[in-house]
Amino acid sequence: xxxxxxxxxxxxxxxxxxxxxxxxxxxxxxxxxxxxxxxxxxxxxxxxxxxxxxxxxxxxxxxxxxxxxxxxxxxxxxxxxxxxxxxxxxxxxxxxxxxxxxxxxxxxxxxxxxxxxxxxxxxxxxxxxxxxxxxxxxxxxxxxxxxxxxxxxxxxxxxxxxxxxxxxxxxxxxxxxxxxxxxxxxxxxxxxxxxxxxxxxxxxxxxxxxxxxxxxxxxxxxxxxxxxxxxxxxxxxxxxxxxxxxxxxxxxxxxxxxxxx
Amino acid sequence: xxxxxxxxxxxxxxxxxxxxxxxxxxxxxxxxxxxxxxxxxxxxxxxxxxxxxxxxxxxxxxxxxxxxxxxxxxxxxxxxxxxxxxxxxxxxxxxxxxxxxxxxxxxxxxxxxxxxxxxxxxxxxxxxxxxxxxxxxxxxxxxxxxxxxxxxxxxxxxxxxxxxxxxxxxxxxxxxxxxxxxxxxxxxxxxxxxxxxxxxxxxxxxxxxxxxxxxxxxxxxxxxxxxxxxxxxxxxxxxxxxxxxxxxxxxxxxxxxxxxxxxxxxxxxxxxxxxxxxxxxxxxxxxxxxxxxxxxxxxxxxxxxxxxxx
Numbered sequence: 001x002x003x004x005x006x007x008x009x010x011x012x013x014x015x016x017x018x019x020x021x022x023x024x025x026x027x028x029x030x031x032x033x034x035x036x037x038x039x040x041x042x043x044x045x046x047x048x049x050x051x052x053x054x055x056x057x058x059x060x061x062x063x064x065x066x067x068x069x070x071x072x073x074x075x076x077x078x079x080x081x082x083x084x085x086x087x088x089x090x091x092x093x094x095x096x097x098x099x100x101x102x103x104x105x106x107x108x109x110x111x112x113x114x115x116x117x118x119x120x121x122x123x124x125x126x127x128x129x130x131x132x133x134x135x136x137x138x139x140x141x142x143x144x145x146x147x148x149x150x151x152x153x154x155x156x157x158x159x160x161x162x163x164x165x166x167x168x169x170x171x172x173x174x175x176x177x178x179x180x181x182x183x184x185x186x187x188x189x190x191x192x193x194x195x196x197x198x199x200x201x202x203x204x205x206x207x208x209x210x211x212x213x214x215x216x217x218x219x220x221x222x223x224x225x226x227x228x229x230x231x232x233x234x235x236x237x238x239x240x241x242x243x244x245x246x247x248x249x250x251x252x253x254x255x256x257x258x259x260x261x
Numbered sequence: 262x263x264x265x266x267x268x269x270x271x272x273x274x275x276x277x278x279x280x281x282x283x284x285x286x287x288x289x290x291x292x293x294x295x296x297x298x299x300x301x302x303x304x305x306x307x308x309x310x311x312x313x314x315x316x317x318x319x320x321x322x323x324x325x326x327x328x329x330x331x332x333x334x335x336x337x338x339x340x341x342x343x344x345x346x347x348x349x350x351x352x353x354x355x356x357x358x359x360x361x362x363x364x365x366x367x368x369x370x371x372x373x374x375x376x377x378x379x380x381x382x383x384x385x386x387x388x389x390x391x392x393x394x395x396x397x398x399x400x401x402x403x404x405x406x407x408x409x410x411x412x413x414x415x416x417x418x419x420x421x422x423x424x425x426x427x428x429x430x431x432x433x434x435x436x437x438x439x440x441x442x443x444x445x446x447x448x449x450x451x452x453x454x455x456x457x458x459x460x461x462x463x464x465x466x467x468x469x470x471x472x473x474x475x476x477x478x479x480x481x482x483x484x485x486x487x488x489x490x491x492x493x494x495x496x497x498x499x500x501x502x503x504x505x506x507x508x509x510x511x512x513x514x515x516x517x518x519x520x521x522x523x524x525x526x527x528x529x530x531x532x533x534x535x536x537x538x539x540x541x542x543x544x545x546x547x548x549x550x551x552x553x554x555x556x557x558x559x560x561x562x563x564x565x566x567x568x569x570x571x
Contacts, residue, residue, distance in 0.1 A: 049460060075462035087457040089450055103443070104462035152464070178295055 279528020349481015
């Protein structure tokens with residue numbers, strides 16, 4: 001198994017964010033992680049990449065525990081993390097941002113730069129522009145392109161569609177599928193459950209720090225609870241509106257972020 | 262003589278001092294960039310580097326009070342710079358390890374860093390006072406000939422030329438380092454977004470210590486240059502330190518080119534102001550300008566981000 005989480009517990013100070021999360025990602029598959037705001041999706045990804053340390057449980061990559069591996073060594077082991085909110089380096093040019101993805105290993109940087117620019121021609125047009133001046137969609141492309149520069153085996157994607165127009169979202173999901181066709185495994189955190197389940201093989205549903213459902217993508221798409229909570233079924237048959245803020249696709253019952261109506 | 266007659270001479274003098282402010286200012290701005298920390302003990306890194314360089318150069322001087330001149334003096338400057346940089350680098354390394362790193366590991370609040378900096382600063386000043394005495398220590402003028410050439414009527418001495426050239430070389434070198442090397446890439450990444458830098462494989466702890474050392478190397482070498490024109494003493498760090506900090510803020514703290522610009526400008530303003538009013542007003546004018554500029558541009562002349570101009 002490429003990635004295995006076993007009973008992972010994570011706390012921010014006194015606040016427990018993950019209460020025993022177990023999940024797996026095999027070589028070359030797309031796995032999606034669904035859940036409302038505050039369910040622990042981002043925490044899960046940050047724990048996998050070592051930015052957070054589990055209080056209990058274990059994260060294994062290729063069967064080896066990551067507990068003693070510093071976060072900055074993970075990219076060299078084939079894990080790339082595209083963080084929530086894209087987090088491009090605002091004052092670096094598009095080129096410099098992409099080269100940051102090859103920070104640990106420059107040998108293939110030139111070839112990989114061409115490869116990424118072929119995947120995202122838009123970035124080629126903006127190559128000298130500062131990352132902070134790009135549109136949201138372009139920044140997302142840049143963040144994904146940057147993650148690909150290290151030739152990862154596993155990409156962790158945190159809400160790649162957040163705040164983007166539907167057309168851009170479509171492009172982003174096509175690219176994710178394309179990346180996966182080249183053999184890269186993807187762990188995809190999304191609010192846009194329909195699109196995510198369409199390209200994923202399997203999925204997990206997180207609720208307040210626990211995995212409450214684990215199934216194939218088809219199984220989850222057919223599951224009543226998922227349909228109701230994450231696919232907006234009760235809001236008629238219209239496809240989910242991807243331009244709306246992420247909160248609208250989330251169930252109303254969770255977290256402190258619940259809108260006060 | 263009027264100001265206009267003296268203008269070029271004042272400019273030459275101001276640029277020389279300003280280039281030293283700029284060299285020291287880089288240490289403040291680099292550390293601020295990666296840690297959002299004002300390293301108030303940086304002035305003591307400068308002081309220790311100054312003593313290191315000065316003692317090394319004095320040890321090589323012939324005992325009869327003469328100076329070799331020419332190539333011999335250039336070699337002495339090189340030795341002094343090397344020793345100053347080494348002492349500054351070592352002091353900065355030690356400072357980071359002893360005064361800051363333990364706090365970072367415990368996720369201490371900002372105020373703790375400030376107290377730690379002041380403590381380290383007082384410790385270094387008093388240790389230097391004890392070890393090196395409380396008198397000024399100076400170096401004889403290393404170059405016999407006064408004026409090498411005249412620039413629009415301003416006399417430029419070999420000493421001035423050497424100091425300015427070395428300082429500018431360091432500024433350009435640092436700029437290239439930050440803008441064009443892998444280390445610089447790492448420094449800028451940490452400055453802009455430390456968490457994401459980690460995801461790119463940047464070892465943030467290493468970047469932090471290297472940043473301190475680079476700032477220390479510059480301040481130490483700058484300290485020797487400063488001692489060449491003025492002198493060294495245990496309490497020498499404070500005023501140039503505050504001025505260099507001013508220069509860094511003036512240019513936009515965290516901004517490498519801003520620190521350079523701020524240093525040169527501050528040197529010029531001081532030089533002009535000291536002549537127009539009175540030499541004793543120099544510091545009043547320098548800091549007055551700082552306050553004025555910050556009222557108009559609170560984030561400094563070039564803005565606050567490391568790497569924005571690099």
